Amino acid sequence: MEQHTPAVPAGGERHYDVVVVGGGAAGLSGALTLARARRSVLVVDGGRPRNAPASHIHNYLAREGMAPSGLLATGREEVTGYGGEIRQGEVASVERLAAGGFRVLLADGSAVTARRLLVATGLVDELPPVPGVAERWGRDVLHCPYCHGWEVRDLPIGVLATGPLAVHQALLWRQWSQDVTLFSHTAPTPGDDAYEQLAARGIAVVAGEVTGLAVTGDRLTGVTLADGREVPCLALVVAPLFTARAGVFTGLGVEVVAQEVAGQPIGSRVACDPGGATGVPGVWVAGNAADPTGTVISAAADGVRAGGGINADLVAEDTRRAVAAHRSPFSPQAEREVCARVLGDRRHGL
Numbered sequence: 001m002e003q004h005t006p007a008v009p010a011g012g013e014r015h016y017d018v019v020v021v022g023g024g025a026a027g028l029s030g031a032l033t034l035a036r037a038r039r040s041v042l043v044v045d046g047g048r049p050r051n052a053p054a055s056h057i058h059n060y061l062a063r064e065g066m067a068p069s070g071l072l073a074t075g076r077e078e079v080t081g082y083g084g085e086i087r088q089g090e091v092a093s094v095e096r097l098a099a100g101g102f103r104v105l106l107a108d109g110s111a112v113t114a115r116r117l118l119v120a121t122g123l124v125d126e127l128p129p130v131p132g133v134a135e136r137w138g139r140d141v142l143h144c145p146y147c148h149g150w151e152v153r154d155l156p157i158g159v160l161a162t163g164p165l166a167v168h169q170a171l172l173w174r175q176w177s178q179d180v181t182l183f184s185h186t187a188p189t190p191g192d193d194a195y196e197q198l199a200a201r202g203i204a205v206v207a208g209e210v211t212g213l214a215v216t217g218d219r220l221t222g223v224t225l226a227d228g229r230e231v232p233c234l235a236l237v238v239a240p241l242f243t244a245r246a247g248v249f250t251g252l253g254v255e256v257v258a259q260e261v262a263g264q265p266i267g268s269r270v271a272c273d274p275g276g277a278t279g280v281p282g283v284w285v286a287g288n289a290a291d292p293t294g295t296v297i298s299a300a301a302d303g304v305r306a307g308g309g310i311n312a313d314l315v316a317e318d319t320r321r322a323v324a325a326h327r328s329p330f331s332p333q334a335e336r337e338v339c340a341r342v343l344g345d346r347r348h349g350l
Contacts, residue, residue, distance in 0.1 A: 016040045018310055019104050019114035021091050022245075024049050025296045026287025026303040027120030028075035033307030035082035039314065042112060043079065043086045044104070050122045050288060051296065053138025058147050060297040071296070091248055102252075102282065115317070116310050119249055119270060119278075119285040120303060123292055125240035126267075128162050128185075132213035133238060140220040141213075141236050147295065148235075149176035158223055158233035160210060161187030164264050165239060167194045173237055174201050181233060183223060185210050206231055242267030242292035246285075253280045259292050267292050276306035284310055 018034050020027045023045025034041045051057070051068045058064060063071060076086055090107040097103055097113065105111045125143070127133050133141050142148040156179040159170040167190050170182040181204045184190075190198065190205070198205060206225070214222040214230050222232040244267070246256050255271040255278070269290055276284040286306040287299035294302065 013103070013111050013113055014042075015101075015113045016042045016085075017114065017314060018042075018116045018118060019044060019102070019112060020118040020120055021104070021248075022046075022120030022122060022287070022289075023072065023076070023086060024120060024122055024287060024299065025071065025075070026122075026289075026299040026306075027118065028072065028079055029300040029303030030118045030120060030284075030286055030307040030310070031079045031084045031086075031303075032075070032082065033304050034311060035079055035084035037307070037311040039311060041079070041084040042114070043084065044089055044091055044106065045086060046090045047088055050125065051138070054147070055139075057296050058150070059295055060300075063297075068296075094248060094252060096252060096282075115282070115314060117249075117283045118276075118303075118306055118310060119246065119254070119283065119289055120287045120299075121245035121289050123245055123267065123269075123288045124243045126243055127240050128160060128238050130160070130210055130212065132215065133160075133236075136213065136215070136220060136236075140234065141238060143238060143240060144295070145173050145176060145237075149173065152235040153177060155179070155234040156181070156232055157235045157237060158183055158231070159237045160223075160239075161185045162239050163187055165261065165266070167198065168262070169237055169239060170203050171197060171201060174203060178202060180204075181206055181231065183210050183225075183231070184208065239266070242269075242288070244268045244270050244289045244292070246270050246289055249280075249283065252283060254278050254283060254285075261293070275309040276302060277309060282313075 017039040018041050020031045020043045023043045027043055031041045031043045054068055056065045057068055057071055091104055092107045093105045095103050101113055101115045102117055103111055103113050153176045155177055157173055157177045159182045161182055161184050166187045170180055174180050184207050208225040208227055210223045211226050212224045213220055214224055222230050224230050244256055256268050257271045258265050259267050259269045269292055270285040272278045272285045272290050276286050278285055284306040286302035288294055
């Protein structure tokens with residue numbers, strides 16, 4: 001079997017087996033899987049990885065502590081090494097073609113077509129509107145303890161309460177430090193049971209709205225409250241709203257649904273089955289767009305799983321087409337079979 005290569009139809013738009021939208025861990029892993037399956041693959045990457053502010057990747061076996069940019073650079077080399085293509089750009093729109101497949105229009109006005117799509121666009125972290133939080137996001141303003149807890153172990157850690165899950169956050173981060181403070185900020189007042197749990201774990205609760213961060217020498221040193229108080233902490237935990245980047249695909253019928261944890265909304269995700277297939281035939285999703293709570297290694301695993309599912313779907317389509325061609329009375333195979341039958345009849349005097 002020959003390697004699939006992109007076709008260039010009369011209209012000049014290159015055609016691929018699969019276009020992957022998003023070049024993070026999920027998108028590149030899906031592209032690598034497909035390229036190794038001898039599929040023609042194009043990755044369209046906007047160059048805005050979610051973890052760009054972070055200095056290291058953690059809990060990725062054999063890649064512990066690697067820079068996010070290094071992982072992506074290595075991943076691109078691996079994809080292109082198997083014949084996949086990567087293009088820098090933004091997808092402006094996607095439409096289904098009457099003859100089957102999809103047309104992907106890029107922001108620069110160019111377009112390509114594909115038999116299948118893999119959505120690996122990730123999500124947007126919508127941060128609490130506290131001055132200074134966005135600027136320090138991924139450094140000493142944090143969210144995931146499994147990503148950053150070890151790096152701030154034993155330091156004074158503050159937790160900014162913005163919803164009902166704040167108590168759970170504070171109790172979770174207590175695993176990494178004995179000095180944890182819960183700032184009530186804009187969250188509902190904890191109930192008696194929650195207060196008892198916090199007290200039992202030695203977690204202080206500070207009332208009042210947080211209005212800003214105290215920074216000295218480009219390092220967080222505390223938070224400031226509306227009443228003028230400044231409370232020390234060297235790391236601040238927040239709870240972003242996780243919003244799936246999927247707007248450009250909703251026109252195809254891709255469904256975006258609410259994501260919840262313990263019955264509480266934390267954002268949105270693209271609905272899909274366990275293999276990444278959406279409710280739209282021909283469209284798969286992988287990574288944080290489908291699972292807002294996933295880490296880098298789980299996003300990569302999602303990409304591999306979706307890539308395998310896409311290839312299997314293409315194999316089924318290729319087989320259907322081959323069977324139809326095989327049954328056609330005008331196919332070369334059919335002609336060979338007719339000739340073989342005629343010669344056989346002659347040999348037997350029929």
